Amino acid sequence: MSELTKHEPHTIYIKPSKGLAALNLRDLWIYRELIFFMVWRDVKVKYKQTLLGMAWAVIQPVMTMLVFTFLFDKVAKLQTEGIPYPVFSFTALLPWGLFVVALNQGSRSLVAHNNMVTKIYFPRLILPISSVFSGLVDFAIAFVILVLLMFYYQVTPAWNLLWTLPLFLLLAIITALGVALWLSAINVQYRDVNQALPFLTQFWLFATPVAYSISAVPEKWQIVYALNPMVGVVNGFRWALLGTGNGPDITLWVSVGISILIFISGLFYFRSMEKTFADTI
Amino acid sequence: MTTAISVKNIGKQYKIGAAETKFHYNMLRDVIVDTVSAPIRLAKAMIGRSDRRANQNFVWALKDVSFDLEEGKVLGIVGRNGAGKSTLLKILSRVTEPTTGTVSVRGRVGSLLEVGTGFHPELTGRENIFMNGAILGMKRAEIDSKFDEIVDFSEVTQYIDTPVKRYSSGMYLRLAFAVAAHLEPEILVVDEVLAVGDAEFQKKCLGKMGDVAQQGRTVLFVSHNMSAILRLTQEAIVLNKGQLLMRGPTQQAVDFYLSSGQSQAGERLWDADEIPVTSAPFTPISLKVKERSGKIVDTIRSTEPVTLEFEYKLDSSVTGLRVGLYISTTRGEYVFTSFDTDDTALYDKFDTRHAGRYISRAEIPADIFNESRYTVGVNASSFGVRRYFMDENVLAFNVDISGAPGTQWGEPRVGPIRPRLNWKIEKLD
Numbered sequence: 001m002s003e004l005t006k007h008e009p010h011t012i013y014i015k016p017s018k019g020l021a022a023l024n025l026r027d028l029w030i031y032r033e034l035i036f037f038m039v040w041r042d043v044k045v046k047y048k049q050t051l052l053g054m055a056w057a058v059i060q061p062v063m064t065m066l067v068f069t070f071l072f073d074k075v076a077k078l079q080t081e082g083i084p085y086p087v088f089s090f091t092a093l094l095p096w097g098l099f100v101v102a103l104n105q106g107s108r109s110l111v112a113h114n115n116m117v118t119k120i121y122f123p124r125l126i127l128p129i130s131s132v133f134s135g136l137v138d139f140a141i142a143f144v145i146l147v148l149l150m151f152y153y154q155v156t157p158a159w160n161l162l163w164t165l166p167l168f169l170l171l172a173i174i175t176a177l178g179v180a181l182w183l184s185a186i187n188v189q190y191r192d193v194n195q196a197l198p199f200l201t202q203f204w205l206f207a208t209p210v211a212y213s214i215s216a217v218p219e220k221w222q223i224v225y226a227l228n229p230m231v232g233v234v235n236g237f238r239w240a241l242l243g244t245g246n247g248p249d250i251t252l253w254v255s256v257g258i259s260i261l262i263f264i265s266g267l268f269y270f271r272s273m274e275k276t277f278a279d280t281i
Numbered sequence: 282m283t284t285a286i287s288v289k290n291i292g293k294q295y296k297i298g299a300a301e302t303k304f305h306y307n308m309l310r311d312v313i314v315d316t317v318s319a320p321i322r323l324a325k326a327m328i329g330r331s332d333r334r335a336n337q338n339f340v341w342a343l344k345d346v347s348f349d350l351e352e353g354k355v356l357g358i359v360g361r362n363g364a365g366k367s368t369l370l371k372i373l374s375r376v377t378e379p380t381t382g383t384v385s386v387r388g389r390v391g392s393l394l395e396v397g398t399g400f401h402p403e404l405t406g407r408e409n410i411f412m413n414g415a416i417l418g419m420k421r422a423e424i425d426s427k428f429d430e431i432v433d434f435s436e437v438t439q440y441i442d443t444p445v446k447r448y449s450s451g452m453y454l455r456l457a458f459a460v461a462a463h464l465e466p467e468i469l470v471v472d473e474v475l476a477v478g479d480a481e482f483q484k485k486c487l488g489k490m491g492d493v494a495q496q497g498r499t500v501l502f503v504s505h506n507m508s509a510i511l512r513l514t515q516e517a518i519v520l521n522k523g524q525l526l527m528r529g530p531t532q533q534a535v536d537f538y539l540s541s542g543q544s545q546a547g548e549r550l551w552d553a554d555e556i557p558v559t560s561a562p563f564t565p566i567s568l569k570v571k572e573r574s575g576k577i578v579d580t581i582r583s584t585e586p587v588t589l590e591f592e593y594k595l596d597s598s599v600t601g602l603r604v605g606l607y608i609s610t611t612r613g614e615y616v617f618t619s620f621d622t623d624d625t626a627l628y629d630k631f632d633t634r635h636a637g638r639y640i641s642r643a644e645i646p647a648d649i650f651n652e653s654r655y656t657v658g659v660n661a662s663s664f665g666v667r668r669y670f671m672d673e674n675v676l677a678f679n680v681d682i683s684g685a686p687g688t689q690w691g692e693p694r695v696g697p698i699r700p701r702l703n704w705k706i707e708k709l710d
Contacts, residue, residue: 014375014384037415041401041408048403116416119398121375121390275378278371279295 017275024271027123034122038130042105043137057141061093068211078212081244084153090146091241092210092234095172097142099179099230100201101135102128106180107197110188114281124274125267128180132173146241158243168236175229175259181266185273188281209234214245226251229259283387285352285468285499286373291382293343293368293523340554342368343379344523352387352467355500357510357517357531359538362672363555364520366503370470373501388467388499389418393489397457402446406437406456409445413460427463435459462489469493470501487513505658505673507535508613539611539656539677547571547579549676556670562596563661563669566638570657570678580679583650583699587678591659592640600633601666604641607658607673616655616697619643648701651694652682 047053065086072078073085080088109127110117117124150157187193208230209216217225225231232255239245343365350356358366371377374390399416400409410431414424432438435456437448445453471490491513494500504510510517510531517534519526527537547570556564569590572578581587589606605620621641622628658673682688686701 011385011387012375012390014372014379014386016379016381031418033421034415037412041404041412044408045401045403113399116398117376119376120392120416122416122418278377 017271024123028125031123031126034126035130035133038126039134039137042130042134046134054141057138058145060138061090061097061142062145065090065093072211078216081213081215083155083242083244087146087149087153087155087242088213088238088244089211090142090149091238092208094139094142094146095168095233095237096205096208096210096230098132098135098139098172099176099204099233101138102132102173102176102180103183103201103204104197105131105134106176107183107187107193109180110184110277111191111194111281117281118278124277125181125270128177128184128270132177132180135176136173155242157241158239161240161243161247165237165240168233168240171229171236171256171259172233174263175233178259178263178266181270182262185266185270185277188273188277204228204230214251222251223254226254227258229255229262231255232259283352284349284385285354285387286348286350286501287385288349288373289347289383291343291346291369291372291379291384292341293365293372293377294339294380295342296339341523343372343520345382346520346523346525347382348518348525348528350499350501352499353497354516355494355502355514357514357534358501358503358520359505359507359510359517359534360520361555361674362557363522365523366520367472368523369520370472370501370503373468374470386468389464390468390470391417391461391464391466392470392472393458393461396461397453400445400453400457403444405444406432406435406441406448409456410460413457414464417461417464419464431459431463434462458489466498468499468501470503472503505671507539507609507611507656507674511535511613535613536611539654539674547577547676547678560661560670562599562636563602564594564596565659565661565670565672566592566594568592568657568659568675570676578678580681581650582684583652583680583682584647584684586644586647588642588644589657590640590642592638593661594638595634595636598633598635599663599669601663602631602634602669603628603662603664604639605660605662606643607656607660609656609658609673610697611654611656611677614697616650620660648685649698650680650682651697651699652680652685653697654679655697 047056050056052059068089069085072089073080078085106128109131110124113127116122117127149155183193183197205211207225207228214222214225214231214235232252235245235255236252239247342363346365346369358369360366368377370392372379373384373386374392397413399413401412404412410428411421411424415421432441435452435458437452437456440448440452445456448456469490471487487509490500490502494513500514502510502514514531516528517531518528519534519538527534529537549568551565551567567590569577569592570579570581571588571590572581573585573588591604591606593604595602603620603622605618607618608616610616621643622631654677656673656677657675659670659675660668661670662668682699685699687694687699
């Protein structure tokens with residue numbers, strides 16, 4: 001009985017949620033520990049029963065970087081604004097890796113946890129959010145590799161611009177989360193998303209200046225090109241770390257605008273679909 | 282007394298249709314048109330301008346249900362399959378939203394059907410306790426303080442740092458149950474219909490439910506087992522086709538449930554909306570009570586054999602299927618259970634039943650039943666594999682005992698059966 005009297009229970013009102021005003025952020029705050037546990041579980045489980053364990057977090061971006069170096073540096077001889085190609089591409093692979101994890105795990109997060117969704121209440125936003133956050137662990141590991149690479153190639157970081165890096169990381173997270181919100185909610189009803197994901201990832205990679213420099217895109221098309229929010233993220237990372245490019249210009253603001261638009265609309269779309277998740281999943 | 286749960290005009294609408302008609306194309310042309318227009322359809326559906334809405338059917342799983350429940354009360358919920366019991370519990374535990382109406386719930390709602398949700402096979406017992414606790418809405422400090430208690434209760438102390446994929450299913454369930462049982466919600470909902478696990482485990486659930494009720498918590502209990510409802514609740518509501526038919530003291534509600542909606546004609550036909558989707562490929566069609574002449578009756582004579590005919594359809598072959606009958610009294614005590622493949626010769630012959638319509642027919646010999654009303658339930662399952670369909674309250678029949686042993690005294694006999702025993706009387710001196 002003492003357990004019962006420990007806290008005064010608060011009353012919950014359950015009613016059909018109307019319109020878009022139903023963003024229940026208070027519940028998200030109450031359940032914040034669950035986000036931590038989900039991320040912790042993802043990280044713990046991800047490399048279990050693998051021979052190489054956490055080394056995979058290093059192998060994946062490094063191998064991609066090596067392939068890119070061979071194809072675009074040795075064969076195609078792309079210009080990289082004076083930066084050694086491995087450093088140039090690896091800088092872009094950092095936010096790109098984060099985005100790919102979010103795109104793939106995040107979009108599948110609701111369907112993958114359907115037993116949780118159909119059995120208990122918790123703010124569903126937690127699932128895509130924690131998928132995106134768990135990508136941050138791989139990001140941190142890859143970041144250490146980048147530092148080593150820069151040291152090896154004797155590339156001096158742009159010290160005066162480095163402080164902007166967290167802002168670009170935030171932009172990367174917002175972009176990734178926005179896309180994950182849209183796709184995870186659509187995936188509940190239309191599993192077409194699962195089929196489209198590998199293709200979408202590949203297509204998106206080509207449309208983002210990961211392997212090449214934005215200067216390869218004709219000037220007059222750059223604004224259209226920046227409608228892909230990852231353009232702003234990747235350019236931002238290169239600018240903040242290596243000092244290449246023009247810094248914040250119109251293309252960045254276009255990317256930021258689109259990114260925020262996707263995020264906010266994704267949030268509302270997700271919330272408006274949330275009430276039927278348990279019925280349609 | 283304070284109100285723990287207040288339900289006002291709750292309704293829940295589900296979409297059906299569309300999915301079922303989707304693959305019924307008449308012509309290749311339709312297939313092509315449909316394939317080509319698929320991306321357009323997807324886009325339309327996403328912006329909410331779906332033209333499919335017109336040909337979709339809606340069903341109300343719950344309609345206009347209202348009731349209040351005071352703190353510390355135990356409420357039973359009875360009703361047939363598809364009556365809306367599970368939907369009601371899902372709304373109360375906020376898994377799904379109502380279409381209409383409002384509910385106010387005072388305190389945390391826990392349910393024993395969420396046992397083991399979020400358990401990950403690769404994580405150890407210890408890690409899963411924290412994970413599962415967080416999913417059920419416990420704070421980390423709360424889990425910390427109850428950790429030892431949970432481990433003790435689960436009886437897996439020495440394996441607590443072993444990944445749960447190495448656990449036996451019994452250990453797994455015990456650990457999962459231990460976490461759920463220590464959540465200590467103000468309101469507990471128990472859906473026995475959906476409860477997983479073996480009989481032992483279900484017993485443990487019911488035991489826990491009794492404890493919880495004694496501690497002054499509010500409990501909602503859904504079951505098909507009338508004796509459990511009668512034993513554990515003082516008050517019950519009866520749901521039928523999504524509507525609340527009555528609320529009253531449990532005995533009254535159970536009597537009402539058993540006598541209402543049941544066919545008086547000794548026959549029960551299943552409507553499509555009464556069959557859960559999970560029963561596929563098994564579809565029940567009808568259950569009939571027939572006397573010797575083949576006539577369908579609702580009152581049988583105890584001195585004559587009676588035949589129970591269960592007709593059903595299989596959409597694909599099923600291996601090891603057994604179709605059975607439960608006979609129980611209207612107070613919920615079982616009289617007996619019997620399966621159509623109890624006989625090993627029949628079991629071997631019908632090892633695999635192919636798709637098609639079947640009748641399983643049982644003749645119950647004369648002189649079994651006493652004067653009373655009996656409930657017939659059905660079950661279709663593959664032992665140890667899966668339960669396809671189960672309905673413990675399909676229909677009821679009356680028994681007329683004229684001519685039965687002992688009727689010359691005209692007094693009621695206790696006990697559910699009234700066998701004609703082979704009495705011998707010997708004079709010894």
